[in-house]
Amino acid sequence: MNLANFIFYILLFVGFFLPTNSNMYIPLPGLLLKVNELAFLLLPIVNLFCTSKNIRYKLDRKVFKYIILYLFIVFITEFLFKPIVFIQSFGDSFKAFRLGLPLYSSLLLLLLGIKADIRIVWKVLLYAIGCSVILSLLSLYISLPIYYNMEDEDILAVFQGRIMNSNAAFGIIGLYLLFTDKNKWYNRGRLVKYVSILSIIALLLTFNRTYLALLVLEFIYLSYKTFSLRTFYKILLYPLLFMGITFFAYNNFDAVQRQIDKRILSIVYSETTIAESTIEDNRDFIYEGIENRFKEGYWIIGLPYDVPIFEGYSVRRGDYKASKTDVSFVNIILRYGALPFVFFIFLLLRLNKMKYVPFIILIVYVLASLNLDALFNHNSIFFLIILSFIYSMNIKNLKKVQ
Numbered sequence: 001m002n003l004a005n006f007i008f009y010i011l012l013f014v015g016f017f018l019p020t021n022s023n024m025y026i027p028l029p030g031l032l033l034k035v036n037e038l039a040f041l042l043l044p045i046v047n048l049f050c051t052s053k054n055i056r057y058k059l060d061r062k063v064f065k066y067i068i069l070y071l072f073i074v075f076i077t078e079f080l081f082k083p084i085v086f087i088q089s090f091g092d093s094f095k096a097f098r099l100g101l102p103l104y105s106s107l108l109l110l111l112l113g114i115k116a117d118i119r120i121v122w123k124v125l126l127y128a129i130g131c132s133v134i135l136s137l138l139s140l141y142i143s144l145p146i147y148y149n150m151e152d153e154d155i156l157a158v159f160q161g162r163i164m165n166s167n168a169a170f171g172i173i174g175l176y177l178l179f180t181d182k183n184k185w186y187n188r189g190r191l192v193k194y195v196s197i198l199s200i201i202a203l204l205l206t207f208n209r210t211y212l213a214l215l216v217l218e219f220i221y222l223s224y225k226t227f228s229l230r231t232f233y234k235i236l237l238y239p240l241l242f243m244g245i246t247f248f249a250y251n252n253f254d255a256v257q258r259q260i261d262k263r264i265l266s267i268v269y270s271e272t273t274i275a276e277s278t279i280e281d282n283r284d285f286i287y288e289g290i291e292n293r294f295k296e297g298y299w300i301i302g303l304p305y306d307v308p309i310f311e312g313y314s315v316r317r318g319d320y321k322a323s324k325t326d327v328s329f330v331n332i333i334l335r336y337g338a339l340p341f342v343f344f345i346f347l348l349l350r351l352n353k354m355k356y357v358p359f360i361i362l363i364v365y366v367l368a369s370l371n372l373d374a375l376f377n378h379n380s381i382f383f384l385i386i387l388s389f390i391y392s393m394n395i396k397n398l399k400k401v402q
Helices: 003-016 035-047 061-085 090-098 101-112 118-138 170-179 190-206 209-225 232-252 254-268 274-280 284-295 328-336 338-353 359-368 380-395
Strands: 025-028 031-034 310-314 318-322
Touching (some): 003 035, 003 118, 035 101, 061 101, 061 328, 101 380, 118 380, 170 190, 170 232, 209 232, 209 359, 328 338, 338 359
Antiparallel strands (some): 310 318
16 A cells, blocks of 8 residues: 555544544644644645545536635735735734635645545545544543543533534535435445444534534435335434434433523424524624624735634633634635635535535535534535545546445
8 A cells, every 4th residue: 555545544534533623732833733633734745645546537627726716815815915914924824824724625635636545535534433423422421531621521511411523514414325325336335324323413412503403404305305115214213213312312411401401492392493593592792793894894805813703702711802703604704805705605606516516415514604614614624525526436427436
């Protein structure tokens, strides 16, 4: 095996096998770099030296152009325009650029093409996601040194009944794989099925109301599109399985019970609406901060790093200044300006038109990004790009992977 390939697989696993992105840090001069950030930094570089006998698809010209324009404009904005306009230091430019590292790493891989064996890449990613979910569940019963500065704390109490997992968003892809593409190379065998189920469990137990609402909508869509006598059992079995797991957690963990009462049952019993629960949720100060930054004209080339998008308060963090928010599109505009945002939208539209990814998965992540950082700073953007490789290998009728 090519050494670069081996390093690529190791980086991929190490970058994603832990439950959260804030587990392990590498101390560098003046900087604590997260392990997953190191993986995002090195994967595109190591990829240049990888080799594989598999035929890779040719990137669409417009997708290529939009990626180049997006990355180029972001780079010169941060490292040329802002130092001149705002007297921003190189360190602050790097910090601002660092915020979108998952997106940039994913775009570079899409631009250059994954040169390692995509079959092994897919398996390694599945193993990493499966491990992260298992570690999350084990941490409920066993004290594991996998949470930064929380070795002796009750994890459920710290996260108020939510089982945090940075790979949980893969559950959106996992649900799709449970219902469709059964004859495709990337959806064969037990590994993909087990990891798909685990990722959905992780997504449910994070009690993220935005993803829960979108997961239900995706389930309804997939049930309708794939309905037949052969798939009818899935439509009944999977909801019963996931409801049973949720019911078990509800009855065995007080913190989980409080979380479900607050986030789910309050909607069921009409104490609050889905819109209030998933979107509003006392975020007026966030939207007010965003509105003020737009009025101040920062949408043109973005904010200097030392100017927060909004200021807030939390019990764990106290008073804080937010360098990014939970809306991917707002982050792109207020960090780098309107022009990169335009090219990013063009890129998403082109990916959909060229059928690089299933429409339902793309639209779910886009909708999630309106209330979460799904397409900018979260692992979900990486999952979306990896899926584009394996999905495009199929639809473009390339050499069959044995």
